[in-house]
Amino acid sequence: MSEINFDPVVLTQSLVKCASITPEDDGALTVVENHLKTIGFECYPLNFSGNNSYEVKNLFATIGNEGKHFAYAGHTDVVPIGNESSWKYPPFSGKIDGEKLYGRGSEDMKSSVACFISATKRFLDKYKKLPGKISFIITGDEERDSVNGTPRILEWASKNNYNFDHCLVGEPTSKHEVGDKIKIGRRGSISFFLQAKGIQGHTANSHLAENSAHHLVNLLNSILEKPLDEGNENFLPSSVQIATIDIGNTVQNVIPELAKATVNIRFNDMHSSDSIIQWMDKKIEKIFSKLENASCTYTFEANAESFLNKPGILYDIISKSISDITGKNSTPEQATDGGTSDARYIKNYCEVVELGIRNHTLHKVDEFVYTKDIIKLEKIYFQILENYFK
Template sequence: MPETPALDLARELIRRPSVTPEDAGCQDLLADRLEAAGFAIQRLRFGPVDNLWAVAGKSGPLLCLAGHTDVVPAGPAEQWSHDPFAAEIVDGRLYGRGAADMKSSVAAMVCAAERFRAEQPGHPGRLAFLLTSDEEGPAIDGTRAVMRWLAERGERIDFCLLGEPSSSHELADTIKNGRRGSLNARIRVRGRQGHVAYPQRADNALHRLIGLLHDLTAHRWDDGDAFFPPTSFQVSNLRAGTGAENMIPGDADAVFNWRFSPLQSAASIQAVVCDYCGRRGVDPHAIEWRLSGEPFITESGPLIDAARRAIRQCCGHDVTLSTAGGTSDGRFIAPTGAEVIELGPLNASIHQIDEHIEAAHVDQLAGVYYALIGALLGGS
């Protein structure tokens, strides 16, 4: 298969084993290219994380192309059909860790920006890149930290396009125009250990914990709305006992998560949990809470309109708006008032052995991004 600009760059990025929080030189490669295209470069290192902020243009609305250069671990290399960091093309498919999530999108964005800047160097508005090596990990020193840095300087993003793999069945068939919130909790219920034959002398911590989990599982949180499915509650981990058959557990631990719509908030969920704790004799202060992100939504606006036009122009079909899936770094950008969408390649193989995408999709995606940039910043 002949090399094309975006595909060639995607392969260069995949060959760099940038497992979170390592960047492995990806951002240096991209910074050199963006600087040559007239972008002012800011390298931002927070903790162990490399971040890149690059801006071109003098004034006007700011369109930010955002993504991450880090990838999840490849797992056992022997289980892959092709070396996960060799970026091989076989039967028209590009294989490698990050091929779908999301080095191909980053490559497509950079090539689209280079083309746009070359053809319209005096374009109205500003074009920016926000790249991090901390999206797949704790997400503390990456986009979250960069957004604080921007706020301190009075910089505001008007439109943000993330290259997350949003497509389901064909390229650009789905745009993520929002995400559910994610709230995590860990709890340890303390009782009193004892012999199963003398339950009156013990306090079974697991029984109380199971009662609480039953309440939370049976609770109807909401019915969702036009953009979001109902809030969901899932138990991910449960531990109690010593392994002995004749012992009542004195401690019981659980880890659980809510994916919630804007009809809920972290505070409203916590209030319900505390109420159930009181009914079950569980100390609510024994819960450790961690909010991964609040829900966000871009219902309409110039960014969605531009994306629709670009997709019709380049792919010949309409697009579905969706809020399904996990979280993304959009949760750190949307609260500033920016319109935020995610548009990228097919997501069927992300985080899997033999992650791949259709090689031809990389340059097709660059064409979509180019058309979108032009639609927003006064181009074609």
């Protein structure tokens, strides 16, 4: 068992040393649990399975009996390391070199989890009687299916009468300096797995065949023809990306019967999964309805709807806390870009804002954080607790 040490830099290292490649845990949640237990939290390790996904370890921890309920949400799983020999230091060493702490998950998002634990410890030390409730919603599966993680913890909490007033998600949101950017919404994501079907034949006898690839290419062109939208004040334009085109033909003299493509769409709040599906249906109809010998079918995965949380009390408190620590009067940029996050589930329960460390090396080889950024983020988190509960 790793030692109990609430220094946010040391605690980040302890977490990075767990090789918690999603959805493996490798002791990361135990590090969180052991620290929170030490400062009086009731801890509930929650293992969920089913729903057509693998089993996931999670942790819910809570302290306080009455008053406002503040939740912090995060994940301890990390994405795979890629090619280990490309890393300057072993990816799970937590090696500090000069101003940098290296390791997979150092930025996304073990430093944030460490900072919120440290800030909570300092806050509880300062106020012997907690003027409210604080809970940690920590999942071991944010980076992959996200099925038996945060959504299940939230269901469980609700069933057990834990109702949150506000939630801070610690994903890395900052840009040039810690606290200059927060997230108040996210784009949605849907993937289509398209399959065009024609009639196989000899390339020399094309009149006896129907080339599925030609029709698929026409469909993809029509999909890319015109942007879905131009974006709006809160969101970037929606993005349509062809992820794969697969025919798998091993010879050059056969006209393929089947041609497949995967299309991923990141959409803003001007669309929903349903409206995107209707858009896709129309595109397919336009290309294929007049063809006698070719057709197109698809399956889809609707991964997330887009959402926007209008800035409220929590936003104001976070914004003020950042100014208190940085000494700057400017308000942080309110963004909705990037991938999806578990905030998309939490928004159904309470106001949620995302604020974390600078986003610059996440998911890359040699992921690192500046130790001075960890120290600053911990101070901002502490200030958020101060301003929230006073």
